[in-house]
Amino acid sequence: MKFLISMYINPAVMDALADEEKAAIGAGHGRFIEELKQSGELITTQALADPQQAAVVSLRGGQPVVTDGPFLEAKEYLGGFYLVDCEDKDRAIELALRVPDAAIEGLSVEVRQVMFADGQLEA
């Protein structure tokens, strides 16, 4: 079963972390990625650039409209994700709890099952 483990980050919370706390999160992700690779559960993981760099696009009357900045004015933004293939939802939740972000007040981790998948997996 495939699950998307999404990490919602709050830029204000991230900014307030001490350097060593940030380094610990980075190291935690490194270990987590290694474990997932070893167990054969990792499909891919990606981290996203700052939401300020986002562009929202729409097509209105055939004309493109491009607005700088994120879609929602929110406190929390999608910061990155893990796409995993694991035994069941319980296991996905167990994995999500090992994402370093889960242990930090103000950050959150969400688990959702994948319903459709396609693409070049080796890319």
Next chain:
Amino acid sequence: MTAPVVEDLLRELAPQVLGSLVRRHGQFEGCEDAVQEAVLAAAVQWPAEGLPDNPRGWLTTVASRRLIDEMRSNRARRERESATAAEVVPEVPDGDDSLLLLFLCCHSSLTAASQTALTLRAVGGLTTAEIARAFLVPEATMAARISRAKQRIRAAGATFALPEGKEREERLRVVLHVLYLIFNEGYTASSGSDLQRPDLAREAIRLTRMVHAQLPDDGEVGALLALMLLTHSRRAARTTATGDLVPLDEQDRSRWDRELVEEGTALVRASLAGPALGPYQVQAAIAATHADAATAAETDWRQVHALYLILERIAPNPMVTLNRAVALAETGGPSAGLALLATLDGDDRLAAHHRLLSVRAHLMEKAGDTAGAYEHYRRAAKATASQAERNYLDSRASRLKPGKHPEPSDA
């Protein structure tokens, strides 16, 4: 010699070669890697250069060479492994070890995902790349999973021998369950549209045939094969050209594969002749009852209901009760079915399950409760993780949308 013919031959020979290598060298992990490499080499060489005179001997020689190279490449490892090899080499007849390998791959220390992957590779003779494609994961992910599974088997101290008595019975149940999971994965595969995905349903049938050939007197093995064949026979009728699901009662039964139906039905009969009665036998008997009906209206629901009652007794499970409610609604009316469903409401895990929601919607629709059916179809659509199922449930819901003129029921 065409590639598909070579592929079939390789899948048949791979477990035999692996079995004889494990008997000679006693280390499943290394032998399995060596056979995989030999199979990959053959898949390239044979279609281009023609079959060797003795394909099995060719594979055994190439795999042995790879294994010995690997053992030599690390001196410390070589010493350790030749010591092990010396312990394990028993003089055994050169038979078919596929069953032994299946028992090993379905070791209880592994998760179901690992058991299926390892079974497909070591016994099914599929390459890691093919298995990865079948499950839509990267090859590296599947390679890691298989290698971890083999480490676990070694750590668990598993031996290459058929267990005896009760343990053998229990292990065989696990093997059958893994084969059933492989079949289901192929049957319900909901994602991707890659024509290159190996047909897991066909692989599961092939492996179950192999087990059946070795254990012809085991009723449950024959019944599992029958269940697969009867389910597989409906394949062409169960989806539309655009991939939408067609429920059993709306399928065009002339498109069922008669040959598979006949083979499956004969197997069910043979398996029911034995003294014991297991869950696959009952499920296969239910599938055969459906196969007997030329039209949905001719279905012997009384028999289906009786069989679900037996299944409930020998393998109690809320999903069985759910299925019995469908049969009960056909014989005793939708309100009888709904009353039986109500007994499942206490089950927390099932309460939000899409099957309970969709069966309830279906029975409410039959009972004329359009608003309730609409609501439950919509909730069921949100609760499933299968796109095909969601589309089907959404379409049922939209037929009943409030304000829409209700269509005449075909029930």
